[in-house]
Amino acid sequence: MNDDPEQLDRHVDHLLRNRKPERMPLPDEDALGARQTAAMLRAARPGVGLPSKEFLERMQRLIKEWVGQESLPSLPAARPSRRALLLTGAAGIAAGVAAAVGIDRLRQPRAPGARMALVESGSWQSITALAELPESTPVAFRSGGIEGFLIRRGSQVSALSAVCTHMGCILNYSKLRDRFECPCHGATFRTDGQPSNQHETRLPALPALQVRIERGQVEVYTAF
């Protein structure tokens, strides 16, 4: 059996409609390669390839269950303190990789190093030229699994995670209202990262990412 344009187009059509493609034996590696390339292209369209809020919520619940089942009863210990719970809970629901490099830069503006022992293999990734950034208007970027915003004020550039600290959806920037808005449950954040509306409980601020300017290029420290 040979692969053919009609059959491949049916596969493509399923991907473009976000449906499961049909199962079928493929004749050769080219046919497989074409389908894998189609998947890669499909995922490159902006805004595609992020989990839905329903899926994220379901996964949060499932992971809790699964981890619960696996953890040994021989660790009876210690209910975590309220404070530890508050903090881990906040990030847990939040974060995507963003949290993995969410550095509280405001308090400790330090280069990655000792302090970031847990981001062992982090690296600086060039995002854009400083000259490309408009004054005071956040620009979205994606690098190393990080979704974020760069904001230039004069010669200063800051970077914020674009992952909503509520359930982990990716925020949009509304130019009209000059704020970040979550498409999932409506949380909003000011451009300094502070939550600007009351959700069920007050949300944590968006974590700041480390950013530096090297030879006119804006670089962000990412986990990978």
Add this chain to the structure above:
Amino acid sequence: MHDDASTDVAPFASPSRAVRLHQAAGAGDQEYLTWAYQTHVTPIYQYVYSRVGNRPDAEDLTSQVFMKATSGMRTDVSVPQLRSWLYRVAQTTLTDHWREYYAEHTGALDEEVTRAPAARENAGAVQRVDSLLATLPDNYRRVLELRFLRGYSVRETARELNLSETNVKVLQFRALNRAGRERASTS
């Protein structure tokens, strides 16, 4: 309920902070582990999605990854260890998926899986696509851009390129096969 965490940017839990706190507070491994897994759902989903290109498969496979990963992992792990473990599980899950779906001719997969440097996967996906497209002849690139990046239907693409729908499908077929071979030879 609200302590200073709600008013100060700094206490947002970066992993290092969370782990230290977790240790200091003698917090249960369970909470820490749950948190650590939960923070990786979005990146693992993105990684899987870029390999299968559709939501139902991406959701099924992502949840399989976490189900397998949570059942085989020690509890005393750092975030990077957990992350690379998750990517490894994701890779084997994807290999199984292709094998099961498209039965034969998955010989090339093994190599890809052992080679892939886990965590870099989401990095520069868009640049990778751009540079792949740049290797293609104009008409191949154009049909892929219209179909995938702009979401045109075959009919719309046909109108745009002034071709019949059949010819669009043929062009798309050749373009994807060519791009697939380019991808295999450069990666």
